[in-house]
Amino acid sequence: MVEFLTFREGEAAQEPAVTVESFTGQSNSTAVRIEAGEDARELLPYLDRLSLVEVNFPAFGDGRGYSAARILREAGYQGELRAVGDVLVDQLVAMRRCGFDSFRPDKALDDAAVERALNRYADVYQKTVDGRSPVWAKRHPENVNG
Amino acid sequence: MYRYDSYDQSIVDARVEEFRDQVQRRLAGQLTEDQFKPLRLMNGLYLQLHAYMLRVAIPYGTLNARQMRKLGEIARKYDKGYGHFTTRTNLQYNWIKLADAPDILAELATVEMHAIQTSGNCIRNISSDQYAGVAADEVADPRPWAELLRQWSTFHPEFTYLPRKFKICVIASEEDRAAMRLHDIGLKLVQRDGRIGAEVYAGGGMGRTPMVGPLIKDFVPEDEIVSYLEACLRVYNRYGRRDNKFKARIKILVHELGVEEYKRQVEEEFAHMRTLGLNPPTEELDRIRPYFANPAYEQGLSDEIDRSDPAFALWVDRQVAAHKQPGYAIVNISLKPRGGIPGDASAEQIELVADLAERYSIDELRVTHAQNLVLPHVKKADLYAIWQKLDEAGLAEANLDLIGDIIACPGLDYCSLANARSIPLAQKLSDRFGSPERQKELGELKLKISGCINACGHHHAGHIGILGVDRKGVENFQLLLGGSGAQDASLGQITGPGFSEDGVVDAIEKVTNVYLAEREEGERFLDTYRRLGMKPFKEAIYG
Numbered sequence: 001m002v003e004f005l006t007f008r009e010g011e012a013a014q015e016p017a018v019t020v021e022s023f024t025g026q027s028n029s030t031a032v033r034i035e036a037g038e039d040a041r042e043l044l045p046y047l048d049r050l051s052l053v054e055v056n057f058p059a060f061g062d063g064r065g066y067s068a069a070r071i072l073r074e075a076g077y078q079g080e081l082r083a084v085g086d087v088l089v090d091q092l093v094a095m096r097r098c099g100f101d102s103f104r105p106d107k108a109l110d111d112a113a114v115e116r117a118l119n120r121y122a123d124v125y126q127k128t129v130d131g132r133s134p135v136w137a138k139r140h141p142e143n144v145n146g
Numbered sequence: 147m148y149r150y151d152s153y154d155q156s157i158v159d160a161r162v163e164e165f166r167d168q169v170q171r172r173l174a175g176q177l178t179e180d181q182f183k184p185l186r187l188m189n190g191l192y193l194q195l196h197a198y199m200l201r202v203a204i205p206y207g208t209l210n211a212r213q214m215r216k217l218g219e220i221a222r223k224y225d226k227g228y229g230h231f232t233t234r235t236n237l238q239y240n241w242i243k244l245a246d247a248p249d250i251l252a253e254l255a256t257v258e259m260h261a262i263q264t265s266g267n268c269i270r271n272i273s274s275d276q277y278a279g280v281a282a283d284e285v286a287d288p289r290p291w292a293e294l295l296r297q298w299s300t301f302h303p304e305f306t307y308l309p310r311k312f313k314i315c316v317i318a319s320e321e322d323r324a325a326m327r328l329h330d331i332g333l334k335l336v337q338r339d340g341r342i343g344a345e346v347y348a349g350g351g352m353g354r355t356p357m358v359g360p361l362i363k364d365f366v367p368e369d370e371i372v373s374y375l376e377a378c379l380r381v382y383n384r385y386g387r388r389d390n391k392f393k394a395r396i397k398i399l400v401h402e403l404g405v406e407e408y409k410r411q412v413e414e415e416f417a418h419m420r421t422l423g424l425n426p427p428t429e430e431l432d433r434i435r436p437y438f439a440n441p442a443y444e445q446g447l448s449d450e451i452d453r454s455d456p457a458f459a460l461w462v463d464r465q466v467a468a469h470k471q472p473g474y475a476i477v478n479i480s481l482k483p484r485g486g487i488p489g490d491a492s493a494e495q496i497e498l499v500a501d502l503a504e505r506y507s508i509d510e511l512r513v514t515h516a517q518n519l520v521l522p523h524v525k526k527a528d529l530y531a532i533w534q535k536l537d538e539a540g541l542a543e544a545n546l547d548l549i550g551d552i553i554a555c556p557g558l559d560y561c562s563l564a565n566a567r568s569i570p571l572a573q574k575l576s577d578r579f580g581s582p583e584r585q586k587e588l589g590e591l592k593l594k595i596s597g598c599i600n601a602c603g604h605h606h607a608g609h610i611g612i613l614g615v616d617r618k619g620v621e622n623f624q625l626l627l628g629g630s631g632a633q634d635a636s637l638g639q640i641t642g643p644g645f646s647e648d649g650v651v652d653a654i655e656k657v658t659n660v661y662l663a664e665r666e667e668g669e670r671f672l673d674t675y676r677r678l679g680m681k682p683f684k685e686a687i688y689g
Contacts, residue, residue: 039384061184061267063307067383070304074422090168090185097303116167121160123153125297127424128304135153135297136426139433 001108005092006080007101013052013080033084040068047077055100057085066098073099073129089113093121099129147208147510148293148437150258157300158260165189166248173245188306190236190264191247194562198242201264202254206274206292206316207235207513209259211504214511216257218496224250229496231481231489233553233604234313235273235513236264240560262300267308269299269379273315275324276514279438280522282470285337288318290435291344291371294426298372305379309386310394312379313351316344325515325631327359328352328607330396331378333371342368348378348408349400350635352601357397358635360405362412368431373424377415381408440471441508441523447473451526458533460582464544466529469522477507477521477532478514480543480551484580485573488554489517498539506532515604515631516553516592518546549591549658550580553604557597557614558621564597566614566621567647571595574651579658588658590670592630607631609672610657611638612650623650627657627683628675641684656686 006012017033024042031052034040043053053072055065069081080102083095087105092114095103103109127134150158165185172182179193186192190201202217209217217237221229224246225239232238242250254260263270272292279287295314299305305312315326318335326332332347343365350359366374385403387393400408449472453459467476479499482488491499499519503511506528507521514520524532536542545551552575555561557568572595579585594608598615605611611626622644629638645653658671660683665674675683 036388061307062388063267063305063309064384064388066304066307067380074418088181091307094301094303094306120164121157121301123157125157125300126302127422134426135157136430138153139151140427140429 002111002114003104003108005103005109005114007096008080012102015052017052017054034065034068036062036064038068040071043072044075047072047075047079050077051079052082053077053079054082054084054104057083057087060086060088060091066094069095069098069100070129089117092117097124097126097128097130097132147210148205148289148434154297155255155258158255158258158262161189161260161262162248162251162255165251169244169248184266186247188263188266188268189251190261191242191244192265192562194240194560195558196560197240198244198247199560200239200242200247200250200261201232202237202239202259202261203264203271204235204237204259204513205296206272206278206289207276207515208274208278208289209511209513210509211500211511213257213259214500214503215497216253216259218493218500220250220253221496222493227493229491229493230487230556231491231513231517231519233515233517233555233602234264234271235276235515236271237513238556240556265311266306267310267312268306269302269308269312269314272296272299273313273324273329273515275317275319276512276520277323277467277476277522278318278512279440280469280471280474280476281319281321282468283320284318285335286318286342287438288316288333288335289438290431291333291335291368292316293434293437294372294431295375298375298426304376305383308379308383309388310391310396312382312396314375320633322631322633322635323514325604325607325635326350327635328356328604328631329359331375332359335368336365338365344368344371346374346378348412349397349405351395351397352604352606353395354392354599354601355395355398355401356601356606356637357401358637359397360400362405362409369425369428370420372426373419373422374412374416376424377412377419380415380419381411385411441510443471443474443523444525447525447527449473449526451529455530457537458530461533461542461544462529464546464548469524471523473526475524475526475529477524477529478546479519479521479536479541480545481518481541482545482551482576483540483543484550484576486576487569488552488572491519495539495541498535498541502532502535516547516551518551544582545580545585547590547592548585549588549593550576550585551592552576553592553594553608555595555597555602557595557603561597563600564614565599565616566597566623568595568597568603568614571612571614571623571647571650574647575654578651578655587662588671590672591658593654594629604631605629606637607635608638609670609675610654615644617644621647623647625650625653625657625687627680628672630672639680641680642688653687657683660686
């Protein structure tokens with residue numbers, strides 16, 4: 001069973017993540033945790049100093065964390081972006097596409113199911129922050145914008 | 147019409163295998179029903195009162211004969227021989243076994259169909275105008291954009307767990323045949339300085355808090371529609387309410403923020419989004435567009451119709467609409483036989499319509515939000531032959547937009563959310579009012595029934611609407627007057643205290659009598675209501 005899943009090279013960040021409030025209020029902390037409903041854009045002035053952002057999913061159906069992740073990546077955040085909480089195997093692909101590169105689910109995931117899920121879709125329709133080439137770019141290799 | 151390439155096909159095939167895996171895990175007991183529920187819902191599979199219901203997507207309501215035939219075959223093989231066309235222009239099977247669902251999806255995939263995102267809190271099937279491509283008043287066929295948006299919205303990673311479901315409609319005519327402004331987002335294609343773009347309406351919808359969507363942007367160029375929608379959806383995903391399911395639709399966010407503030411936030415997000423290269427290149431729209439090009443119409447055909455058979459002439463006057471091409475017509479097929487179940491079709495009827503589409507309509511047909519079917523490209527010379535075949539199959543009812551053309555949700559006969567039965571009421575109403583003479587006398591009168599507050603039967607948008615509620619364990623029907631889903635969109639008002647099933651039929655009789663007594667030359671029921679207001683109708687009902 002998988003308790004922690006990472007797609008990053010090297011060691012995962014170990015420093016405990018602090019709340020957004022205490023992070024922006026002080027600090028020399030380099031790890032922060034965003035709760036659903038908190039504005040990821042509050043972190044944008046500090047991206048250089050961050051090495052870990054945890055985004056909490058209180059319930060798998062609460063999709064605010066997907067927007068939070070994409071906003072951080074769109075702003076150029078390069079550090080570890082970790083999904084924590086009610087993270088299920090069936091959400092991994094969408095989370096990867098929104099820029100998450102590590103996962104600490106409340107309940108451990110089945111290795112084989114993770115493997116199957118990650119390899120199931122060879123093609124995607126949207127351009128996001130994961131660098132995958134959308135179908136429309138493959139159809140028009142000479143004429144892609146952006 | 148659009149055909150999949152190898153990318154589209156591989157995505158749909160992968161979804162079938164993913165769902166097969168999920169169903170196997172459920173059947174093997176590795177997933178509990180609680181864990182399985184969100185997975186099956188993402189694929190249009192609901193657990194209803196008696197069985198599973200599978201909702202198949204019919205993107206923008208367009209399909210070909212091969213696809214229609216497959217729908218009939220599935221009805222026969224896996225259901226009790228019926229399919230039910232819905233107000234979302236989809237098709238539902240009400241008697242599905244869980245173990246069969248993966249095989250059904252595999253069969254659908256062989257004809258380029260699927261059930262992706264026909265439920266769940268995600269972007270649903272994109273809807274459009276049933277006369278797209280054949281209406282004389284459109285600025286362009288809206289379906290290439292609808293197909294572009296189908297692809298964009300399929301497994302969109304950021305917008306798969308929205309606060310609530312999300313419905314998008316694309317039209318391109320002044321006349322709104324698709325209830326565009328009652329969608330979460332409505333796009334109306336317009337032309338400006340020789341360029342195509344979209345007017346964007348946001349925050350329309352029905353349900354327990356109906357709203358007509360306000361205009362939030364008067365022109366988004368066609369090659370920026372995707373990034374503009376990403377901005378609309380991102381604001382909604384971040385700030386839409388998640389504390390109360392009944393306040394979670396975008397209409398509540400737009401209402402609570404105010405239109406101007408929602409617009410401001412979308413504009414801010416859009417300014418950012420348009421820097422990210424999210425829009426497919428214009429070459430992609432150019433790739434899709436030819437699939438919807440005009441078919442090879444025959445030239446120089448006669449516009450004459452032999453009207454010597456009076457029953458046929460009656461049907462022509464009601465069911466046949468003007469086509470942009472001389473010699474051709476648009477045929478509306480009513481799925482509202484007198485005393486029947488609105489939107490239901492037997493496997494045999496589905497297959498017959500497939501045959502007619504193949505032989506007489508350049509292999510194309512449409513589904514309408516009013517739960518009827520359309521043959522879009524029919525030679526006027528073929529109308530009589532088509533009518534005869536429809537008549538034999540019980541499909542030649544002449545009641546388009548008349549009181550017998552009732553929209554009704556499945557109601558308590560099938561749906562686990564319903565409070566009241568819609569179907570028996572629809573049957574009683576069509577028995578009472580459905581004679582050809584009476585329907586003709588009453589003229590255009592859109593009657594819509596929902597069996598609960600979720601409003602799948604569009605009761606808010608009915609000239610006459612009926613809402614079934616549960617009153618202390620007894621079915622009770624509220625009556626609404628004055629709604630419209632067309633370009634003059636408006637929401638119906640409740641007349642007053644509700645009625646029993648028979649009581650509401652009697653009340654409608656009184657309401658229509660007021661109309662017949664008070665109408666002025668050329669007025670529809672809706673026009674008379676708008677002129678007179680609620681008072682005389684209310685007096686007639688409760689006085």
